[in-house]
Amino acid sequence: MTVPAKRGKFITFEGIDGAGKSTHIAFIVDFLQQHGKTVVSTREPGGTPLSETLRELVLHQKMHLETEALLVFAARREHIAQVIEPALERGDWIVSDRFTDSSFAYQGGGRGLALAKLEALEEWVHPALQPDLTLLFDVPLEVARARLDATRELDKFEREQADFFLATRQGYLARAEKFPHRIIIIDSTQPIAQIQQRLTTILGQLLN
Ligand SMILES: Nc1ncnc2c1ncn2[C@@H]1O[C@H](COP(=O)(O)OP(=O)(O)OP(=O)(O)O)[C@@H](O)[C@H]1O
C-alpha cells in the first residue's frame, strides 16, 4: 500500500510593482531546496500556457475593470487546477510570485472594484485554498518607483499614477490586517541581506 505524501506548503509573495519581491524568490527557493523540499516556483497571472496568454492580455490591453478581475481569476483557476493543487498533493512546496491578495490590492484597492465582487470570485475559484504563508514586501511608493528598471518598457500597471499605487498599497495593508495569521509584512526598505536573514527565520518556523 502506498502512503499518501504529506501535503506541501503554499507560499506567496506580494507587493506593489518594484517593492522587491522577485529579488527574494530565488533565495527562498534555494533555501527550501537546501532543506530537502521539492519546490515549484511559479507566478500570477501566469504559470500555465493558457494563464500566460491571459497575462499578456491583462498586462497590455486596456479593458473594463470587471473584465480585468474576471481574467485574473480565470488565469488563477487554470493555474490552481494544472499546477498548484497537483504540486501540493504530491507534497511539493509552491512559491508563487503573487496570488489572490494581488487582486484585492490592484483590482480592489487600486481600481476600486467592490470587495464583495472579489470575495465572490475568491469563493468560486478557490473556496478551500489559501496560502500557508504570504510575504508582503512593503515600501513607500517613491522607493518602489525608483527601483523600477528605467531601461525596460513598463506594463499597463507600472504606468499607473501615484494615487493608484497608494490605493493598491492600502489594499495590501488592509488584507494584512484582516489575515494576520498568514500575511507577514516585510519592510522592504531594509538592505537585502537583512531582509533575507528575516526570511530564513520565518521560513525556518514553517519547516518545523
Ligand atoms: N531591499 C532592497 N534594497 C535595495 N534595492 C532593492 C531591494 N530589493 C529589491 N531591490 C532592487 O529593486 C529592483 C526591483 O526589485 P524586484 O524586481 O525584486 O521588484 P518586484 O517587486 O518583483 O517588482 P515587479 O512586481 O515589478 O516585478 C531590483 O533592481 C532590485 O535589485
Ligand SMILES: Cc1cn([C@H]2C[C@H](O)[C@@H](COP(=O)(O)O)O2)c(=O)[nH]c1=O
Ligand atoms: C495576480 C495579479 C496581478 N496583477 C498585476 C500586478 C502587477 O502589476 C502585474 C504582474 O506583474 P509582475 O511584474 O509579475 O508583478 O499584474 C493584478 O492586477 N491582479 C492580480 O490578481
